[in-house]
Amino acid sequence: MGFQKPFLLCLSLIPSLACCQWSSVLIAGDGGEPVLQTDGNGRVYLACHQDARILLSSDWGASFSLKQSFPSSCCDMSLARNGENVVVTYLSAAMNGVRSWVSPDGGNNFSAGIAPSGPLDRQWTAFDPSSGSYYLTYSKGYIGGPPSTGVFMAKSQDAGQNFVELARTDIESVPNLPVDPYVAVSSTGTVYSMFATTSNNDKIDKFAFSYSTDGAASFQGHQTLATTSQALGSTQERWMYGWLTASGPSYVLALYVDYKQIIVDQVEYKPLLVHYRVSSDGGQSFSAAATLTPVSEIENAIRSFEANRLGTVNYPYYIQMQPVACVDPYGVVHVAYVDNRDGQGLISGIPNNIWHVRHTKGKYNFSGSQRVSASTNQRRPNLDFMSIAADSAYVYVSWSQLPNSTLDWNFTGNLFVARKANLPFKVTTFLSN
Secondary structure (H helix, E strand, C coil): CCCCCCEEECCCCHHHHHCCCCCHHHEEEEEEEEEEEECCCCEEEEEEEEEEEEEEECCCCCCEEEEEEECCCEEEEEEECHHHHEEEEEEECCCCEEEEEEEEECCCCCCCEEECEEEEHHHHEEEEECCCCCHHHECCCCCCCCCCEEEEEEEEEECCCCCCEEEEEECCCCCEEEEEEEEEEECCEEEEEEEEEECCCEEEEEEEEECCCCCCCEEEEEEEEEEEECCCCEHHHHHCEEEEEEEEECEEEEEEEEEEEEEEEEEEEEEEEEEEHHHHHHCCCCCCCCCCCCHHHHHHHHHHHHCCCCCCCCCCCCEEEEEEEEEECCCEEEEEEEEECCEEEEECCCCCCCCEEEEEECCCCCCEEEECCCEECCCCCCCCEEEEECCEEEEEEEEEEEEEEEECCCCEEEEEEEEEECCCCHHHHHHHE
């Protein structure tokens, strides 16, 4: 596809966020499932779907222009880059494989690449700084469609032009079907794989992990990161997303959501919370599971939700979900997630949750979170994911929302980009004992 003439999108500040600690929140048109990348020199890339497209900011996220639209798109945007080499992938409109597009010049021009075909799902890409290769992970089959036959890893050694499938990353067998994969790569080329499993093609049973030290030719170190607490609440897939990120030769952060029993003011609650586990040895072992936000903050968030809850319908409990993470040049890990501590509001007289995006940072432990976005009243947050990126100047978060929607599944809506000055941070302040 040839280069399309860019147009400048109308980007507007949201006055109601003046009290927040994020310096600017911009509307970048409409879209869903956004993915961010920054080159650290002022260029910020934003890919989103319906229709699939990529936008570029040349002023550290202050404004964005459309660079390219892509054909035959369905969902699951992914974006990876190496210098000015940019690789965009998404699932085809016919759900019969991955479509890939490659730019050698920072997003000015794109050409079609070659990627695996079939009933694939949840493809993610990652760049290997040690070899210059790109990795692409996906499941063959998915919840709501053909049952999965495994999570696989493909590799491109030609700047993203051709992805060739190399290996299966899981060792699951029926009835445990692996779905929803994630991928990250160390600075020395270790490839990390995380995924969930389902035994009924609907609910998530566990989160699992493996890694490769031979360029994705094979995977080892298979282990379960968490078993979901199905007795405490719904573990239907679209509540239960996680994330995977890596830094340096051996740091790995795995994020996932699960329920937890918590006593607040002598009352038991069962909130859905973001949890994390950290590996400092390249995925051979992980720290004990912990909640991303401190217990004191969770307790106050539950109090806030209960004080502003208007009924017992439409998921009437405290929820954290859709975690995403990145590592900045200082080695600090930034995490964003969606939160409903503001309680509920009425839509057509019926209580629905009030959602907003939050941010925290750390590495081995994490600080208290802060609000990124204004609140939006809708039954559930837009699906399936949002994005975060960071450079030495700013942290960027992108998400979509559809105010006053009473639908369970919204995949597109108003598209937001927020940024905040990124100040150096002493990671040792949060080292585990």
